[in-house]
Amino acid sequence: MLHELPVRAFRVALVGNPNCGKTALFNALTGSRQKVANYPGVTVERKEGSFVTPAGRHIMAIDLPGTYSLRARSPDEAVARDVILGKAKSVERPDLMVCVADATNLRLMLRLVLELSGVGIPMILALNMSDIAEHRGIRIDVAGLARELGIPVVNAVAVTHDGTSALLGAIDGMLDTIGPAQASHWSEQSADEVRDAHHAADSMVARFVSSSAGATDWTSRIDALLLHPAAGIAILLAVLFLVFQAVFSWASLPMDLISGSFDALAAAVRSVLPDGMLSSLIADGIITGVGSVLVFLPQIMILFFFIILLEDFGYMARAAFLMDRIVGGVGLHGRSFIPLLSSFACAIPGIMATRVIENRRQRLATIMVAPLMTCSARIPVYTLIIAAFVPQQKMAGFVDLQGLVMFSLYAAGIVSAFVVAFVFRRWVWRGKSEPFIMELPGYKRPMLRSVLMGVLQRAFIFLRRAGTIILSMMIVIWFLSTFPGAPEGASDPAINYSLAGMLGHALQPLLAPIGFNWQIAVALIPGFAAREVAVGALATVYAIGGDADSLGAVIAAQWPLATALSLLAWYVFAPQCVSTLGVVKRETNSWRWPVLMFAYMLALAYAASFIVYQLARYLGG
Amino acid sequence: MAMLTDAILTYLIVAAAAGFVVWRIFLPLRARTWLRYALRGRKAPCATEPETGGCAVGCSGCSLAKVKRI
Secondary structure, eight states: OOOOOOOOOEEEEEEESTTSSHHHHHHHHHOOOOOOOSSTTOOOSOEEEEEEOTTOOEEEEEEOOOOSOTTOOSHHHHHHHHHHTTOOSSSOOOSEEEEEEETTOOHHHHHHHHHHTTSSOOEEEEEETHHHHHHTTOEEOHHHHHHHHTSOEEEOOTTSGGGGHHHHHHHHHHHHHOOOOOOOOOOOOOHHHHHHHHHHHHHHHHHHEEOOSHHHHHHHHHHHHHTOTTHHHHHHHHHHHHHHHHHHHHHHHHHHHHHHHHHHHHHHHHHHSOSSHHHHIIIIIIIHHHHHHHTTHHHHHHHHHHHHHHHHHTHHHHHHHHHHHHHHHTTOOGGGHHHHHHTTTOHHHHHHHGGGOOOHHHHHHHHHHGGGSOOGGGHHHHHHHHHHHSOOOEETTTEEHHHHHHHHHHHHHHHHHHHHHHHIIIIISOOOOOOOOOOOOOOOOOOHHHHHHHHHHHHHHHHHHIIIIIHHHHHHHHHHHHSSOOOTTOOSOGGGGSHHHHHHHHHHHHHGGGTOOHHHHHHHHHHTTOTTHHHHHHHHHHHHTTOOSOHHHHHHHHSOHHHHHHHHHHHHHOOOOHHHHHHHHHHHTSSHHHHHHHHHHHHHHHHHHHHHHHHHHHTTO | OHHHHHHHHHHHHHHHHHHHHIIIIISOHHHHHHHHHHHTTOOOOSSOOOOSSOOTTOOSSOTTSSOSOO
C-alpha cells in the first residue's frame, strides 16, 4: 500500500529596501491583504502566506521588513537579517530569495543584491513598479542586468493582477534547478567594502539604466512647495483641517440613517416580543448599545479614506520629513513620525512600528507617547459629545464648528505627545538625538480600488469588533445594569439598585471633582478594555434608566457643559486600552514601562479634566 | 412557561457573552491555547505562537490584528 508523502513547500523570502512594494507583491502572490502604503517602515515583522506556482509547486512566501543592508541597525531590520541568515528560531532558512526592487530607484537595491550574493541562497531580482518606471521614461536593460548579476531579472507590477506572471515563471525555473542552500559566507562589511559595493551599484545603474529628466523635475517642483519649511507646514495643517471638516460634513447623512435604522429595529423588537427580560436585553442592551457604536462607522471610513489616499499619493512620507524639525526638537527620532501617524488608527500598530527606530531611548520615548495620538476608538466618544454640545453652525461662512472642535482635540493629542516626549527625553532618557535619513518615495496616482479596499478592510475590522467584543460587553453591561432589580416600593429608577448603579455610586465621589456622574463612572470601566465601549455603555445605562431619547439628546439635557468638556479632556489623555498596555509590555519586555505609561496618563487625564471642569464651572459652563 | 423560557434564554445569552469577554480579554494566549487543545483532548504545544498583533480585543484600525499565517 502506497502512502502519499506530504508535499514539501519551498520557502521563498521577499527581500528588499523599504517601500519597494514587497508587501504588495506578497499580497499579489498569496491573495493576502496585508497593509501596504507609500512610505517606508510599514512592515516591521515577517508575514507568511502560501501560493501554488503554474508548475504546481507549493510555495511558502515570507514577506520581510525592508532593509538597506544585512548590518541590521534596528529591530525590524534584524528580523530580515535573521531569517535570511537562518538565525530565526521559528522559521527555516529560505530556499530562494526574491529581491524586490523599486524599478524607479534601483541603486540601493543593487547594493543590497551584491551583499546578498554572499549568503548562499539563490536569488531572483524582481523589478517592481516597472509600469511607473516606463511611464517616467526610465529604461532598464533587463538582460544586461541579469548577465551582470548572474541571476534572473524580471519585470513585475505587484498592484495589477497579471503583473506577477513573469516572476512566477522565473520562480518555477529557479526551483527546477535548485540545489540545497549553501553555507552563508556573509560577514559584516567593512567601510571599504561598503564603499566598493556602492561604486559597483553606481556603475551598474550607469550602464543599464537610462532615464529622461522630466519626471524628476516634476517631483522636484511639487516637493519644492510641499516641503517648504513654511508653506509645507501650512499645507499640512490645511490638509488635516479639511479632512476633519469632511469627516463631520459628509458623515451626517449616513449616520442619521444608521441611527434611525437601529431605533426602528429596537422599536420593532419591543412590539414583537412580550415585555420581559429578553425584550429589554435585545432592545436596550444589544440594539441600543451596539447601535450607538456602529453609528460612527461612516466617520471612521471617511477618515481612513483620506489617510490611505494621502499615504498612497506619497504625501505622508513628506509629512514625516516636514515634521522632523518639530519631532527632533522634542528629542524624538525623525522616524518616530510614522509610528505616531500609525497611532491615529490604533496605538498598537504604532507601538510596533517603533521597531524602525534604532536608538533605544528615542524608541522608548516614542512608545510612551504613541497612545496620546488620537486613535479611531476615541472618535465615537468625541463625536457623541461634540454633536451633543457643540452647535452645528458655520464660522466665517465655511468652517464647520464641530469639525473645528474635532480638529482641536486631535491637535491637543499631538501637542501633548510632543510635550510629554520632551519631558521624557529631558529628564528620563537623556542623550543625543540621531539624525533622520529617509528616502522620499515618488509620487504615485492613488489607485481607487486599493484605497477602497483599504477603507472596506478597516470598516470590516470595526464591524467585526462591534459584532464580537462590543456586543458581548454590551450584554454584560445590560446584565449589571438590570440586576438586582429595585426592591418593593422603591421610588428611584431601578438601575440605581443594580450592580452597575452601586459600582457607579461607589466610584462617583472619586470622580466628582472632575464633574463625572455615576453613569459616566460605570461607562469608564468597560472603556478600559476598549475606549468606544464607553459610548455603548452610556447608551445602555441611560436606556435602562428609562431615557427613551437618543443618547446625544439625553446627555445634552442632563450633563452640564463643564462635564462634557471634562470628559473630552479625560479621553485625550486617559490610558483606556488594556491591549495597548499589553503590547508595550511585549515590545519593551518589561512591566516597568506599561505601569509608568498607565500612571502618567491617568494622572494627566485626571489633572486635565479637573482643570477643564473647574475652569468651565468658574466661567459659568 | 413563557416567562421561564424568556428567563432561560436571557441568562444563556448573558452567560455566553460573559464567557466570551473573559476568553478574549482576561485569558492570556498561553491559557487560551492550553484550553483549545484540552477541549480537543490534545496536549498543548510547549511554545505557543507569538501573539503577532498583541491585541486581545482586536482594534478598529490595525492591520496587524489578524492572523498572519494564511
